[in-house]
Amino acid sequence: MRFLLDPQQRAFADSLDAMLTAADTPSVVRDWSRGDHGGGRALWSRIAKVGVFALAVPEAYEGMGPHPVELAVGFVELGRHAVPGPLVETVAAAALLAGLADPLPAGRLLPSLASGEASATLALDGAYALDGDAATTRLALAAGGLRLAPGHGPVRASLDPARRLTPLAPGGELLSTAPPVAHALVWARLATAAQALGVGLALLDRTVAYVRQRTQFGVPVGSFQAVKHRLADAKIALEFARPLLFGAALTMAPADVAAAKVTACEAAYATARTALQLHGAIGYTAEYDLSLWLAKARALRTAWGTPAECRAEVLSGGARRR
Amino acid sequence: MDLTLSPADEAFRAEARTWLAAHVPRTPLPSLETEEGFAAHRVWEAELAADRWSVVSWPRVYGGRDAGIVRWLVFEEEYYAAGAPGRVGQNGINLLAPTLFDHGTERQRARILPSMASGEVVWAQAWSEPEAGSDLASLTSRAVRTDGGWLLSGQKTWSSRAAFADRAFGLFRSEPGTSRPHQGLTYLMFDLRAPGVTVRPIGRLDGRPAFAEVFLDEVFVPDEDVIGEPGGGWRVAMSTAGNERGLTLRSPGRFLAAADRLEALWRSRADPSDTALRDRVADAVIGARAYQLFTYANASRFLDGAAVGPEASLNKVFWSEYDIALHETALDLLGPDGESADTDWSEGYVFSLAGPIYAGTNEIQRDIIAERLLGLPKGRR
Numbered sequence: 090m091r092f093l094l095d096p097q098q099r100a101f102a103d104s105l106d107a108m109l110t111a112a113d114t115p116s117v118v119r120d121w122s123r124g125d126h127g128g129g130r131a132l133w134s135r136i137a138k139v140g141v142f143a144l145a146v147p148e149a150y151e152g153m154g155p156h157p158v159e160l161a162v163g164f165v166e167l168g169r170h171a172v173p174g175p176l177v178e179t180v181a182a183a184a185l186l187a188g189l190a191d192p193l194p195a196g197r198l199l200p201s202l203a204s205g206e207a208s209a210t211l212a213l214d215g216a217y218a219l220d221g222d223a224a225t226t227r228l229a230l231a232a233g234g235l236r237l238a239p240g241h242g243p244v245r246a247s248l249d250p251a252r253r254l255t256p257l258a259p260g261g262e263l264l265s266t267a268p269p270v271a272h273a274l275v276w277a278r279l280a281t282a283a284q285a286l287g288v289g290l291a292l293l294d295r296t297v298a299y300v301r302q303r304t305q306f307g308v309p310v311g312s313f314q315a316v317k318h319r320l321a322d323a324k325i326a327l328e329f330a331r332p333l334l335f336g337a338a339l340t341m342a343p344a345d346v347a348a349a350k351v352t353a354c355e356a357a358y359a360t361a362r363t364a365l366q367l368h369g370a371i372g373y374t375a376e377y378d379l380s381l382w383l384a385k386a387r388a389l390r391t392a393w394g395t396p397a398e399c400r401a402e403v404l405s406g407g408a409r410r411r
Numbered sequence: 412m413d414l415t416l417s418p419a420d421e422a423f424r425a426e427a428r429t430w431l432a433a434h435v436p437r438t439p440l441p442s443l444e445t446e447e448g449f450a451a452h453r454v455w456e457a458e459l460a461a462d463r464w465s466v467v468s469w470p471r472v473y474g475g476r477d478a479g480i481v482r483w484l485v486f487e488e489e490y491y492a493a494g495a496p497g498r499v500g501q502n503g504i505n506l507l508a509p510t511l512f513d514h515g516t517e518r519q520r521a522r523i524l525p526s527m528a529s530g531e532v533v534w535a536q537a538w539s540e541p542e543a544g545s546d547l548a549s550l551t552s553r554a555v556r557t558d559g560g561w562l563l564s565g566q567k568t569w570s571s572r573a574a575f576a577d578r579a580f581g582l583f584r585s586e587p588g589t590s591r592p593h594q595g596l597t598y599l600m601f602d603l604r605a606p607g608v609t610v611r612p613i614g615r616l617d618g619r620p621a622f623a624e625v626f627l628d629e630v631f632v633p634d635e636d637v638i639g640e641p642g643g644g645w646r647v648a649m650s651t652a653g654n655e656r657g658l659t660l661r662s663p664g665r666f667l668a669a670a671d672r673l674e675a676l677w678r679s680r681a682d683p684s685d686t687a688l689r690d691r692v693a694d695a696v697i698g699a700r701a702y703q704l705f706t707y708a709n710a711s712r713f714l715d716g717a718a719v720g721p722e723a724s725l726n727k728v729f730w731s732e733y734d735i736a737l738h739e740t741a742l743d744l745l746g747p748d749g750e751s752a753d754t755d756w757s758e759g760y761v762f763s764l765a766g767p768i769y770a771g772t773n774e775i776q777r778d779i780i781a782e783r784l785l786g787l788p789k790g791r792r
Contacts, residue, residue: 090416090481091714092707098412158412297785312790314774317781324780325725332704333697339414348697397686400693404674 092332094162102162105139109170115378121173122250126223129173136172137205139163145183145276150199152183157276157338161283165334168287168357171381173251175210175220177284177393181277182209182228185235188269194237198226211273212238212257217245219392221255229257234266249384271343277393278346282334282353285389289327289357292364292382296320300367310367319363326356347394347402354390361386414707416485423478424485427464431493434458440496442758444619449533449575452499456530466504466528473520474528480710487662488703492671502572503527503534505660507580510598514639514647522635523600535573535603537581537625538648540566545775547582548592548645552627554583554599560633561585563601566626571769573623574612578602582644598644600636607631617752617761660770661730663703666737669759670699673741681744691740698733705729721783724776731766731773738763 094102112135117128137143141163146152154160160180167176183202186195201207210224214231221227221241229238238257245254297320300311310316330353337349361383365372372379390396416424440455441448459465460474468483469475478486498504508527511520526532543550552565563583573579579601586595603610607630612620639647677692709722738760742749751757767773781787 090414090420090707091711092412092414092704093711093715094412293785297787301787308790309788311781311787314778314790314792317785317787317790318774318777320785320787321728321777321780324785325728328725329698329701329705329729332708333701335412336414336700336704339412345700348693348700351693352697352701397690400690400697401686403693403696404677404689 105166143203146203152203164283165287168284184276185273217254235268249388278350285357323360347399351399460529473524487664491668535576537567554585574620596644666699734763
């Protein structure tokens with residue numbers, strides 16, 4: 090029993106953090122929001138080079154995985170830096186393709202997802218796919234099975250401008266009539282939980298820094314108890330989401346992953362509300378970078394499982410939890 | 412990173428489970444906040460101690476099993492899963508004993524710990540005073556030097572378990588007029604039945620005497636009952652506070668068992684269309700798991716050599732608020748039956764309401780989190 094990240098896992102997080110800090114992600118995010126994907130694609134390939142997507146792809150398909158714990162470590166960093174793009178969807182697509190009975194689609198599509206040459210998005214039952222205009226592999230899951238969509242429709246705005254919602258075109262090559270949807274959903278929820286935790290941690294860090302330097306009544310606003318206690322609550326929520334995330338990555342049990350998903354997303358969203366309130370009016374502006382994380386916290390809350398769906402999943406098994 | 416127990420730890424779990432299955436009373440004991448219940452819980456402590464299950468983490472010489480922190484967590488999981496009684500000795504075991512291990516003398520440990528482990532001597536805490544609660548360092552109860560020891564005078568209050576306990580421990584001002592209030596305090600132990608001590612039980616919210624006021628009038632305490640250096644009591648006491656807020660006051664096993672019982676109650680009698688209630692039950696299940704995993708992560712840090720730090724304040728706020736939410740959910744689930752005051756759920760509910768207040772209020776804990784974990788500037792309270 091040693092429930093802590095080991096030195097290699099921490100080093101992986103640190104190297105990703107250093108790379109993303111140097112990459113000026115806020116300007117990449119703003120370009121992405123306008124449909125200018127150049128900077129985002131370049132960042133994508135650097136993230137792939139560090140191995141993030143390969144962690145979701147089995148070795149048989151030129152990946153390094155599956156390694157859910159390391160994937161969660163990586164996605165926390167992606168969330169902390171508000172990296173745009175169909176990150177979770179690429180992971181979910183990899184899990185879906187790797188689990189097909191027919192190995193041919195996986196052999197054709199997975200190596201390029203692992204290497205970062207390709208990215209994937211995934212639409213469930215006619216819902217919008219994330220960043221279908223940027224993803225190179227567009228998967229549509231419906232009652233008839235899993236198809237490779239031939240294209241996408243017009244982009245619809247999201248509450249998070251960096252998330253571009255696109256309907257997928259009907260038809261296309263049928264890859265499977267019985268894809269392992271539940272398995273893919275577990276990976277999608279795990280990655281979303283990790284990304285949300287990272288978003289929440291970034292919001293907390295930025296807000297702590299802000300209330301230390303912003304003065305009113307002649308003192309830093311961070312010296313007021315009302316401010317401190319909101320931030321303490323955000324810290325508590327995030328710190329108790331973290332072990333659920335890594336515990337879920339160890340078991341990959343649907344109930345554990347659902348618990349991590351709802352907890353991390355609610356913690357991130359509560360932190361976003363606190364961050365906005367404590368920044369005051371400057372936090373309510375689009376031009377201030379805080380907005381990039383505020384918007385994402387809201388969007389991730391309902392992506393890949395609403396709070397209610399996740400809670401229902403937690404109680405669906407009835408098995409003892411230890 | 413892993414959550415797998417070693418075969419030896421699993422064997423320990425099996426041994427504990429087997430013992431508990433054979434010994435846990437079939438019918439619940441009366442509330443330990445009553446005279447009758449207190450006596451029954453003392454008998455249970457002796458039964459635990461007879462087979463070395465009352466203080467598994469202590470050295471064998473004092474009645475323990477030398478269990479490491481992981482085994483302690485495992486024992487607690489099994490203990491509460493088995494539906495075993497609440498621990499009447501917990502103030503001594505969780506608060507005083509760690510202080511004796513860190514700051515006591517070998518003679519003190521040998522004299523005090525075995526009878527604490529067996530429940531023969533039950534300890535109460537004596538921290539707060541009428542004018543010193545969250546601002547504990549402003550306390551005014553005195554310890555005055557006398558031949559061979561100290562004379563204690565003053566008033567302590569909100570002393571948990573003091574209504575029926577045997578002895579107590581707390582801080583007293585031994586050097587009046589120091590420049591800072593934290594200086595000149597001494598950590599002392601005293602007999603609740605000594606001449607000069609008057610214990611007045613206080614009814615908690617439901618009227619049961621869960622705590623008491625303690626009046627001291629020149630109560631003699633020998634030198635051997637001072638822990639640490641005279642005048643250096645604040646530092647000694649703060650190490651106890653770290654234990655209290657950290658791991659030892661509330662083990663995850665307690666909440667895992669309560670969440671399991673709540674989930675079972677929900678399955679047996681809840682309206683499945685009531686999704687608002689379902690969500691609250693799910694949150695109780697999730698919260699117990701979060702607290703368990705958070706604790707395993709902390710335990711792993713301790714095994715790496717880390718000490719209890721301000722992180723313990725995260726724990727204290729979490730479990731105290733969690734405990735109330737869990738019991739509120741159970742009472743709501745029970746509907747009109749939730750109003751009965753004679754069930755485990757109602758007893759647990761009343762008990763839980765005190766959690767955010769004692770052991771350092773949650774407001775104090777949030778100040779600690781903000782200032783020591785987040786680095787926010789100190790300000791006026």
